[in-house]
Amino acid sequence: MNCLYESFYDTVTLQRLVRTLEQEAAINQRIAASDPLNADAIFQRLPILAECNESDGIRQALAEVLARVQGEWDYIACSAAIRDISMLGAALVRFEREPEECVAGFSDVLLALSEQVGAHIPRDSFIDYTSRNPPGARERTFTAMPQEKIFLKSLRLGMSALDLCLIHLLTACTFPIASQEFAFAMHTATASFQAMITAIVQVKREITPEAFTHYIRPFFEPFRVAGRAFSAPSGAEMSILNIDQILWGADCADELYETYFRANIIRLPVIYQEISQAMVGQKSLLTLLKERMELGSALNREERRSIQEIHQLLTRMYTFRVPHYKVAEENVLLRQRECGGGQEIRGSSGFGLVETRYVLDQTIRCRRFTAEILSSINTE
Numbered sequence: 001m002n003c004l005y006e007s008f009y010d011t012v013t014l015q016r017l018v019r020t021l022e023q024e025a026a027i028n029q030r031i032a033a034s035d036p037l038n039a040d041a042i043f044q045r046l047p048i049l050a051e052c053n054e055s056d057g058i059r060q061a062l063a064e065v066l067a068r069v070q071g072e073w074d075y076i077a078c079s080a081a082i083r084d085i086s087m088l089g090a091a092l093v094r095f096e097r098e099p100e101e102c103v104a105g106f107s108d109v110l111l112a113l114s115e116q117v118g119a120h121i122p123r124d125s126f127i128d129y130t131s132r133n134p135p136g137a138r139e140r141t142f143t144a145m146p147q148e149k150i151f152l153k154s155l156r157l158g159m160s161a162l163d164l165c166l167i168h169l170l171t172a173c174t175f176p177i178a179s180q181e182f183a184f185a186m187h188t189a190t191a192s193f194q195a196m197i198t199a200i201v202q203v204k205r206e207i208t209p210e211a212f213t214h215y216i217r218p219f220f221e222p223f224r225v226a227g228r229a230f231s232a233p234s235g236a237e238m239s240i241l242n243i244d245q246i247l248w249g250a251d252c253a254d255e256l257y258e259t260y261f262r263a264n265i266i267r268l269p270v271i272y273q274e275i276s277q278a279m280v281g282q283k284s285l286l287t288l289l290k291e292r293m294e295l296g297s298a299l300n301r302e303e304r305r306s307i308q309e310i311h312q313l314l315t316r317m318y319t320f321r322v323p324h325y326k327v328a329e330e331n332v333l334l335r336q337r338e339c340g341g342g343q344e345i346r347g348s349s350g351f352g353l354v355e356t357r358y359v360l361d362q363t364i365r366c367r368r369f370t371a372e373i374l375s376s377i378n379t380e
């Protein structure tokens with residue numbers, strides 16, 4: 001069977017997942033709007049407390065908000081509370097104070113709240129710092145630095161771009177690759193990804209490695225909950241994980257990738273985990289293309305168009321990942337230099353540059369393959 005002529009995936013499941021994912025932005029907005037701990041005023045003060053090394057003030061603020069937690073909150077309120085408690089905990093860690101050791105109830109509250117929302121980890125993740133962080137005057141930041149605002153703005157932009165990209169990519173997969181509908185949805189997915197490039201270009205231009213490494217990164221260290229360390233939010237928890245999985249990861253058995261994927265996907269909201277489950281055991285789009293090329297017969301117009309569109313998406317991802325890798329590397333090198341070298345430096349996820357390089361290399365490999373197909377068509 002030539003699988004490019006039928007949708008390879010379970011169309012009904014994918015359509016249901018797309019509908020659920022489309023509702024995620026509204027859920028995030030409700031969480032951003034929510035302030036169940038009455039912590040808005042505390043977050044106005046947090047950057048000043050941190051700048052003045054007032055770790056005791058932060059400890060008191062954390063104790064205050066913990067005392068306001070109630071048992072019967074809904075998903076929205078619990079999620080907003082996890083965001084705020086975790087940010088205050090992370091601010092304490094910046095001053096080398098372990099929150100569970102200096103604020104009574106810290107671990108118990110986080111464990112209870114995360115159980116109520118069905119989370120796999122008892123702390124915040126990347127979505128809390130970005131899409132679930134209120135915009136405007138209520139925005140939660142660790143510092144008063146304009147660079148952190150730029151960082152956050154870029155990440156917010158990237159988060160929503162990736163969600164749109166994923167929605168269109170999943171929609172594409174409900175159609176056969178050899179169809180106009182697939183190519184059209186893929187084209188829209190690629191257009192949505194563009195904002196990731198805008199985001200990294202802005203960060204690269206406006207945030208020096210020194211500004212990030214010295215002032216922002218220290219707030220992204222692990223803290224302990226019930227004696228176990230949980231890493232801080234990181235870019236590795238973006239829905240680009242799902243996009244890679246659909247393009248090339250679903251049937252990739254590299255141990256490095258599997259470990260990285262498993263560790264990070266569980267930190268995303270449940271819909272992203274469901275999408276990843278729907279892809280388990282499936283062939284990735286790149287494998288489907290390989291199988292099609294092995295048939296040896298000429299590609300029809302729809303197939304050529306779809307391959308061009310997949311190539312375009314890979315090109316956009318490559319255009320994001322090259323400068324992003326450079327930014328990440330510059331920060332790691334600076335930290336290495338300042339630590340006196342020799343020491344292995346990890347990102348806030350607990351993974352290092354190896355994984356970031358790996359996903360870039362996979363993008364390059366896949367893009368080379370689609371480029372080869374396209375150049376063979378042009379020389380026919």
Ligand code: HEM
Binds near residue numbers: 199203207328331
């Ligand atoms: C100063 C700016 C930045 C630095 C220093 C930085 C650094 C890093 C590091 C070290 C990692 C490895 C995982 C980890 O954190 O443990 C990573 C991963 C990642 N970051 Fe960033 N990052 C920055 C800005 C951004 C921005 C603006 C975006 C998107 C809008 C972004 C998106 C990602 C993604 C998607 C990953 C996972 C790897 C991939 O899929 O390519 N990062 N980043």
